[in-house]
Amino acid sequence: MASSAYPDLTAPADGAVVPSPVAAMPAEWRDFVALCKPRVLTLVVFTGLCGMLAARVPIHPVLGFTAILCITLGAGAAGALNQWYEADLDAKMKRTRNRPLPAGRMDRQSALHFGVGLASFSVLLMGLAVNLLAAGILTVSIWFYVLIYTVWLKRRTPQNIVIGGAAGAFPALIGWAAATGRVDLLPVLLFALVFLWTPPHFWALSLYVKTDYAAAGVPMLPVVAGLTVTRTQVLLYTVPMSITAIAPWPLGLTGAIYGVVACLFTAVFAAMAVQVAVSRETDQAAMKPERRLFAFSILYLFVLFGALVVDRFFA
Numbered sequence: 442m443a444s445s446a447y448p449d450l451t452a453p454a455d456g457a458v459v460p461s462p463v464a465a466m467p468a469e470w471r472d473f474v475a476l477c478k479p480r481v482l483t484l485v486v487f488t489g490l491c492g493m494l495a496a497r498v499p500i501h502p503v504l505g506f507t508a509i510l511c512i513t514l515g516a517g518a519a520g521a522l523n524q525w526y527e528a529d530l531d532a533k534m535k536r537t538r539n540r541p542l543p544a545g546r547m548d549r550q551s552a553l554h555f556g557v558g559l560a561s562f563s564v565l566l567m568g569l570a571v572n573l574l575a576a577g578i579l580t581v582s583i584w585f586y587v588l589i590y591t592v593w594l595k596r597r598t599p600q601n602i603v604i605g606g607a608a609g610a611f612p613a614l615i616g617w618a619a620a621t622g623r624v625d626l627l628p629v630l631l632f633a634l635v636f637l638w639t640p641p642h643f644w645a646l647s648l649y650v651k652t653d654y655a656a657a658g659v660p661m662l663p664v665v666a667g668l669t670v671t672r673t674q675v676l677l678y679t680v681p682m683s684i685t686a687i688a689p690w691p692l693g694l695t696g697a698i699y700g701v702v703a704c705l706f707t708a709v710f711a712a713m714a715v716q717v718a719v720s721r722e723t724d725q726a727a728m729k730p731e732r733r734l735f736a737f738s739i740l741y742l743f744v745l746f747g748a749l750v751v752d753r754f755f756a
């Protein structure tokens with residue numbers, strides 16, 4: 442993705458340019474990697490990995506690695522199919538117009554073949570090598586992102602990301618199911634956490650890229666309902682998200698390590714959501730609380746899932 446919430450860890454202090462591993466790949470490879478939305482994948486796969494580790498059951502390392510590989514390939518395939526379907530939209534937005542399809546570096550058929558091939562391979566491998574439950578949930582999440590979100594909802598309703606956001610919430614459940622062959626209360630809470638986190642995550646960003654979505658004709662909430670409604674919705678979703686984030690501790694599913702980290706980081710998240718809700722800024726370039734909340738939302742999930750694993754192993 443062009444702009445980023447991450448610091449560029451490959452940039453040395455003296456400003457000299459050091460090519461990242463992806464930048465060093467042949468151009469065509471790089472474009473296939475870009476099709477998979479690799480930066481978003483890091484967090485998606487991390488939640489899957491933590492879901493698997495949090496199950497705390499012995500899993501053969503090869504099997505564990507295979508399960509994470511399948512989540513990575515399946516989610517990457519979903520990203521490729523998303524870009525195959527919406528190359529026209531991507532061409533209209535500053536943030537996305539340099540992607541391989543709108544920039545003309547790849548033809549749509551290659552993206553389609555790549556996406557379908559990778560999706561089928563990931564599901565088959567998960568089913569054959571890991572278990573059918575994990576393969577089933579992986580299938581549902583790929584269809585959810587591609588068909589329900591991308592094809593059906595994205596261009597029709599501002600609730601697109603609320604419903605479609607479920608796709609990105611499945612990986613923790615898949616990781617747990619891969620390790621245990623079951624679905625239990627803790628992974629369901631993790632699913633609910635990512636599901637409820639998605640609206641504040643995305644709507645914070647959408648507030649300061651509203652004009653891009655408006656230009657592309659995508660009915661995201663700030664475009665359809667305005668800035669104030671969107672800011673209020675960010676805060677409203679933060680309430681159940683916060684309860685879900687902390688719940689595993691009082692329910693006895695985790696110990697105090699997770700509990701304390703979840704309380705602290707959720708308090709910061711909620712404070713930032715309040716700042717967004719009370720802001721009346723209309724100049725996108727000056728929307729600092731929104732940018733801060735979007736960036737923090739990413740750190741937040743990394744930290745909570747990381748703390749969960751530490752807690753389940755050491756508490």
Ligand code: HEM
Pocket residue numbers: 442443444445446447480481482483484485488536590601602603605606608609610635639642643646739742
């Ligand atoms: C329907 C649900 C979602 C929507 C619409 C959405 C939208 C977006 C958008 C548009 C960006 C790009 C920001 C930019 O280019 O500057 C972004 C960034 C990001 N999203 Fe989401 N997101 C969703 C769900 C998720 C989920 C479930 C995860 C992971 C669990 C996630 C992780 C990330 C990460 C890590 C970034 C930063 C990528 C970067 O630095 O370039 N997102 N999101």
Ligand SMILES: CC(C)=CCC/C(C)=C/CC/C(C)=C/COP(=O)(O)OP(=O)(O)O
Pocket residue numbers: 478481485512515516519520523537579582583586595608609611612
């Ligand atoms: C296991 C599995 C299949 C997981 C799916 C994970 C996944 C890719 C979640 C979607 C998150 C995401 C990048 C949404 C972007 O929305 P967008 O497509 O509207 O963003 P864009 O404008 O950047 O294309």
